[in-house]
Amino acid sequence: MEIDDPRPVLYLEDLTAGQTWESATLTVSADEIIAFARDYDPQPFHLDDAAARDSFFGGLAASGWHTAAMTMRLQVDGGPRIAGGQIGAGGRIDWARPTRPGDILHVTCEIIEVRISRSRPDRGLVTMLTTTHNQADEVVQTITATLVVPRGPGGGT
Amino acid sequence: MEIDDPRPVLYLEDLTAGQTWESATLTVSADEIIAFARDYDPQPFHLDDAAARDSFFGGLAASGWHTAAMTMRLQVDGGPRIAGGQIGAGGRIDWARPTRPGDILHVTCEIIEVRISRSRPDRGLVTMLTTTHNQADEVVQTITATLVVPRGPGGGT
Numbered sequence: 001m002e003i004d005d006p007r008p009v010l011y012l013e014d015l016t017a018g019q020t021w022e023s024a025t026l027t028v029s030a031d032e033i034i035a036f037a038r039d040y041d042p043q044p045f046h047l048d049d050a051a052a053r054d055s056f057f058g059g060l061a062a063s064g065w066h067t068a069a070m071t072m073r074l075q076v077d078g079g080p081r082i083a084g085g086q087i088g089a090g091g092r093i094d095w096a097r098p099t100r101p102g103d104i105l106h107v108t109c110e111i112i113e114v115r116i117s118r119s120r121p122d123r124g125l126v127t128m129l130t131t132t133h134n135q136a137d138e139v140v141q142t143i144t145a146t147l148v149v150p151r152g153p154g155g156g157t
Numbered sequence: 158m159e160i161d162d163p164r165p166v167l168y169l170e171d172l173t174a175g176q177t178w179e180s181a182t183l184t185v186s187a188d189e190i191i192a193f194a195r196d197y198d199p200q201p202f203h204l205d206d207a208a209a210r211d212s213f214f215g216g217l218a219a220s221g222w223h224t225a226a227m228t229m230r231l232q233v234d235g236g237p238r239i240a241g242g243q244i245g246a247g248g249r250i251d252w253a254r255p256t257r258p259g260d261i262l263h264v265t266c267e268i269i270e271v272r273i274s275r276s277r278p279d280r281g282l283v284t285m286l287t288t289t290h291n292q293a294d295e296v297v298q299t300i301t302a303t304l305v306v307p308r309g310p311g312g313g314t
Binding site: 036039040041042043044045055056063064065066068069070072073076077084085086087088089090091092093094095148 | 193196197198199200201202212213220221222223225226227229230233234241242243244245246247248249250251252305
């Protein structure tokens with residue numbers, strides 16, 4: 001599945017605070033906003049533009065969880081290619097503004113902190129800030145997440 | 158859209174710390190895990206059981222963002238029916254264990270804090286803890302989120 005991926009595989013030793021990645025872009029359609037909302041967040045302002053006009057959002061807006069999911073897609077495809085995969089233990093998520101139909105999203109990832117696990121010295125915990133921007137380069141979402149990252153073949157020995 | 162909803166509509170004044178709600182249940186299928194992952198988190202351990210066996214997860218596991226999305230669905234349908242909708246500004250999310258094919262999820266919502274907005278006295282900020290459990294009543298995910306909630310027709314006057 002990753003045969004053609006040109007990105008180097010990264011272990012804990014390869015990550016340092018300050019490293020950044022920038023993703024490709026993704027265009028958000030009203031149909032996708034509505035389809036996601038039907039399955040996962042069926043509230044009027046995520047389902048129908050007319051209903052959304054009278055809401056907090058003032059027009060159709062993507063579910064925040066849809067923005068998070070699209071962010072993950074951009075991050076998987078264009079963020080760090082971590083050995084064993086991008087595996088999050090949790091994090092802090094904030095929605096600065098809604099994602100709208102027609103928005104063109106991209107994400108930047110920045111390593112904030114790298115530390116070896118105390119309980120499992122064969123792995124580490126990496127704090128990464130993922131910022132999702134729209135086409136006006138406005139921030140729509142930030143996630144500060146903790147990723148579980150293995151040490152390299154020579155690590156921990 | 159909400160015509161047949163028997164739940165009372167809640168304003169800021171109706172919410173107090175300690176109130177709880179319990180959702181219905183939702184059964185997770187392997188097909189849904191894979192379909193979500195194809196769109197939003199295409200990593201081998203979310204796409205293919207055989208590939209997942211050799212991964213951190215040891216078997217097919219839902220994307221954490223899929224767990225978050227399913228949690229939102231249960232919360233919209235069975236959590237507090239807040240005037241104007243459940244509108245989150247952000248929060249803290251933690252995945253305690255993976256969601257697996259066949260898992261039967263339900264969520265509990267608990268109000269943690271209620272406060273009036275300083276900048277917008279017509280609304281308040283409510284901290285709610287949403288815990289997602291599986292059929293063994295193990296916690297798979299917790300979210301502590303800040304919701305934007307309007308004051309009632311008589312509020313703020």
